[in-house]
Amino acid sequence: MLRVSGLTAGYHGGTVLHALDLTVPAGTVHAVVGHNGAGKTTLVHAIAGLLRPTAGGVFVDGQQVTGRPTHHIARAGVGLVPQGRRVFAHLTVAEHLRLAHRPPRRPRSGTAWTPDRVLELLPRLGERLGHRGGDLSGGEQQMLALARALLGTPRVLLLDEPTEGLAPVLVGQIRKLIVALADDGIAVLLVSPSPGLAAACARTITVLTSGRVTDRLDGAAARANPAQLHEALALAPAAKA
Ligand SMILES: Nc1ncnc2c1ncn2[C@@H]1O[C@H](COP(=O)(O)OP(=O)(O)OP(=O)(O)O)[C@@H](O)[C@H]1O
Ligand SMILES: [Mg+2]
Numbered sequence: 001m002l003r004v005s006g007l008t009a010g011y012h013g014g015t016v017l018h019a020l021d022l023t024v025p026a027g028t029v030h031a032v033v034g035h036n037g038a039g040k041t042t043l044v045h046a047i048a049g050l051l052r053p054t055a056g057g058v059f060v061d062g063q064q065v066t067g068r069p070t071h072h073i074a075r076a077g078v079g080l081v082p083q084g085r086r087v088f089a090h091l092t093v094a095e096h097l098r099l100a101h102r103p104p105r106r107p108r109s110g111t112a113w114t115p116d117r118v119l120e121l122l123p124r125l126g127e128r129l130g131h132r133g134g135d136l137s138g139g140e141q142q143m144l145a146l147a148r149a150l151l152g153t154p155r156v157l158l159l160d161e162p163t164e165g166l167a168p169v170l171v172g173q174i175r176k177l178i179v180a181l182a183d184d185g186i187a188v189l190l191v192s193p194s195p196g197l198a199a200a201c202a203r204t205i206t207v208l209t210s211g212r213v214t215d216r217l218d219g220a221a222a223r224a225n226p227a228q229l230h231e232a233l234a235l236a237p238a239a240k241a
Pocket of ligand 2: 040041160
């Protein structure tokens with residue numbers, strides 16, 4: 001499981017994320033929703049080691065990984081699906097899978113992810129093995145970014161806006177995948193500006209406003225009463241349209 005305590009981070013001496021606390025138990029989805037510029041990517045980067053926190057702690061299964069290099073945090077079991085997918089335009093799908101396959105160092109509960117297992121979950125990628133990243137559709141690139149993260153057999157999966165720019169039918173597919181991965185035992189942290197996606201799959205929803213937690217909702221309650229989450233978000237001032 002993932003625990004973040006008092007996490008504070010920013011850029012060039014300025015603070016963006018202010019003493020954020022959250023917990024993602026194994027087998028559950030925790031969604032962080034907030035408008036553009038709220039600090040969602042900053043949070044994900046501070047957890048994954050792409051940005052060094054200035055205070056607070058990040059714990060994976062009780063192991064403190066705060067401020068460690070990204071490869072150390074990845075080996076501790078944190079997988080990242082970055083905003084914008086960031087697939088390599090000139091590498092084929094097969095090459096991406098080969099490079100990303102990293103059997104876990106320590107034995108973990110559950111089955112390790114292999115390219116074959118990933119292709120069972122994401123069969124569309126199997127039809128595209130010889131295609132370059134740059135030639136894939138947005139949905140296929142998103143699947144490839146997810147495949148890449150899974151091939152490290154993560155305990156914790158950080159998903160930064162995994163449905164950005166995708167057609168509704170693909171959003172539905174990604175939602176089902178997120179739920180299936182949590183059911184498989186992974187702790188999923190989903191950051192998204194979309195209250196719909198968050199309410200559809202999260203056990204807990206944190207509302208982030210200008211880098212601060214301004215609300216915390218139960219996912220089941222938000223599903224039963226969608227207006228609750230919309231109200232919580234409407235209170236958050238939009239940084240940009
Ligand atoms: N590399 C950077 N250097 C300086 N400031 C940054 C940097 N990255 C982000 N910021 C600032 O930090 C704040 C939070 O940005 P962040 O990217 O975390 O927001 P976000 O919630 O992920 O937004 P979006 O929904 O647009 O992805 C913004 O004010 C942004 O301008
Ligand atoms: Mg972002």
